Amino acid sequence: MKPSIMIVDDEKSIRDNLAKYLSAEYTAYTAANGNDAVKTLSENSDIEVVLSDMKMPGMDGLELLEKLREDNKEVIVILITGFSTIESAVDAMRRGAYDYLTKPIDLNKLEITIKNAIENKKLRSENILLRQRIRERIDATSLVGKSQGIKDIISLVDRVSSTKATVLIQGESGTGKELVANVIHYNSLVAHGPFIKVNCSALAEGVLESELFGHEKGAFTGAMFMKKGRFELADGGTLFLDEIGDLPASIQIKLLRFLQESEFERVGGTRTIKVDVRIISATNKNLEQLVKEGKFRDDLFYRLKVVTIEVPPLRERREDIPLLIDFHLKRFTEIHNKQVSGISREAMKLIRTYDWHGNIRELMNCIESAVVMSIGDVIDVDSLPPFMTIGQKNQATGIASRNLFDIEKKAILEALEKHRGNKAETARSLGIGLRTLYRKLHQYGVET
Numbered sequence: 001m002k003p004s005i006m007i008v009d010d011e012k013s014i015r016d017n018l019a020k021y022l023s024a025e026y027t028a029y030t031a032a033n034g035n036d037a038v039k040t041l042s043e044n045s046d047i048e049v050v051l052s053d054m055k056m057p058g059m060d061g062l063e064l065l066e067k068l069r070e071d072n073k074e075v076i077v078i079l080i081t082g083f084s085t086i087e088s089a090v091d092a093m094r095r096g097a098y099d100y101l102t103k104p105i106d107l108n109k110l111e112i113t114i115k116n117a118i119e120n121k122k123l124r125s126e127n128i129l130l131r132q133r134i135r136e137r138i139d140a141t142s143l144v145g146k147s148q149g150i151k152d153i154i155s156l157v158d159r160v161s162s163t164k165a166t167v168l169i170q171g172e173s174g175t176g177k178e179l180v181a182n183v184i185h186y187n188s189l190v191a192h193g194p195f196i197k198v199n200c201s202a203l204a205e206g207v208l209e210s211e212l213f214g215h216e217k218g219a220f221t222g223a224m225f226m227k228k229g230r231f232e233l234a235d236g237g238t239l240f241l242d243e244i245g246d247l248p249a250s251i252q253i254k255l256l257r258f259l260q261e262s263e264f265e266r267v268g269g270t271r272t273i274k275v276d277v278r279i280i281s282a283t284n285k286n287l288e289q290l291v292k293e294g295k296f297r298d299d300l301f302y303r304l305k306v307v308t309i310e311v312p313p314l315r316e317r318r319e320d321i322p323l324l325i326d327f328h329l330k331r332f333t334e335i336h337n338k339q340v341s342g343i344s345r346e347a348m349k350l351i352r353t354y355d356w357h358g359n360i361r362e363l364m365n366c367i368e369s370a371v372v373m374s375i376g377d378v379i380d381v382d383s384l385p386p387f388m389t390i391g392q393k394n395q396a397t398g399i400a401s402r403n404l405f406d407i408e409k410k411a412i413l414e415a416l417e418k419h420r421g422n423k424a425e426t427a428r429s430l431g432i433g434l435r436t437l438y439r440k441l442h443q444y445g446v447e448t
């Protein structure tokens with residue numbers, strides 16, 4: 001289907017000629033003045049572009065633009081202007097016109113302008129849709145939990161979201177630091193702006209610097225083009241610096257300067273670049289300790305932690321576990337197309353009391369694997385990963401060691417003894433495969 005456009009001009013010959021010319025690629029409507037245009041638009045919602053003369057009797061081009069904006073019409077307005085009205089055309093662009101063309105109209109330019117405008121509009125609406133989807137996802141996953149710890153975080157997030165304050169998020173691995181950063185961004189004043197993430201521990205010092213601040217052409221061998229860094233890409237939005245504890249000293253200085261002056265230079269460049277970026281950083285290290293050890297600048301530390309959010313480990317908020325199970329069970333059931341509707345009481349007990357050192361990420365992995373392994377519609381102890389059931393048996397026998405290998409070995413040998421060396425029975429009782437049992441015994445150097 002051809003895209004539709006409308007030509008608005010009080011001169012009949014102009015609008016007819018333009019309509020005829022453009023009809024090869026577009027469905028062209030015409031209107032003789034602003035009022036006509038509004039009427040035609042309301043009757044034809046397929047019109048994407050309005051090409052309007054500035055000077056017309058009655059409602060002129062500017063008033064038409066104003067009216068369309070007032071009515072929140074998503075239509076693109078391109079104005080056609082004579083020399084006498086160029087200034088007001090520029091003004092019109094400030095008020096939302098897409099572009100203006102001067103008379104006499106260059107038909108090539110007209111075609112390109114219309115094409116670009118339609119492309120631009122398509123991209124923009126795709127972008128809005130994409131951002132909306134991300135935001136919906138963020139809302140849906142937002143911080144499941146009812147513990148005081150989670151409530152405190154939500155209340156803090158609420159308060160900092162509407163500000164541009166720099167936020168430091170601390171917590172063990174897998175506790176939800178990145179999720180918190182996302183929630184802050186997507187509930188903030190710059191939610192429509194970009195959310196850019198950098199993992200400070202994943203890149204070598206030199207690469208990280210140019211990744212963050214960009215580089216000029218020729219800054220180093222291989223820098224064939226200028227490249228914008230993440231700071232520039234995050235302009236008007238949020239930059240999330242993950243694993244900030246691993247930031248090398250040379251970059252700590254540059255970041256400090258940015259936090260003080262909102263400016264920096266690209267690697268190999270002299271031009272000072274200013275951007276408007278909110279910084280959220282996260283770490284699972286004890287930054288204060290790193291400061292004491294001289295590995296992290298104290299001035300930077302204080303700049304980063306204008307607001308500090310501590311995400312507590314899962315073992316300190318076990319009351320959240322049932323909610324988290326419920327939430328992620330639904331998610332993974334859908335993702336893996338399984339028919340799981342619940343979890344048995346024993347399995348629940350095991351999950352609630354387990355020591356989740358990997359926190360929510362580990363819990364999620366466990367639920368995902370249980371969903372995949374489950375046979376009936378209820379997750380039972382059998383569907384849980386073996387390390388959990390073994391851990392439980394050892395809790396019962398009161399083993400102090402936290403070494404998973406030792407716990408596992410002891411559990412397996414005990415079970416073997418209990419089943420008087422019957423390996424099939426032993427494997428079954430442990431919820432592992434017979435071959436796995438043989439492999440483990442071989443590892444322990446137990447003769448089979």
Ligand SMILES: Nc1ncnc2c1ncn2[C@@H]1O[C@H](COP(=O)(O)OP(=O)(O)OP(=O)(O)O)[C@@H](O)[C@H]1O
Binds near residue numbers: 142145175179324360
């Ligand atoms: N309160 C929560 N409710 C629901 N899901 C959560 C919650 N907290 C974390 N998650 C989920 O747990 C997983 C781990 O969270 P996230 O990646 O944010 O942790 P992290 O603290 O950044 O970990 P790391 O230090 O390892 O980078 C994610 O998939 C996240 O969506």
Ligand SMILES: [Mg+2]
Binds near residue numbers: 177242
């Ligand atoms: Mg993380």
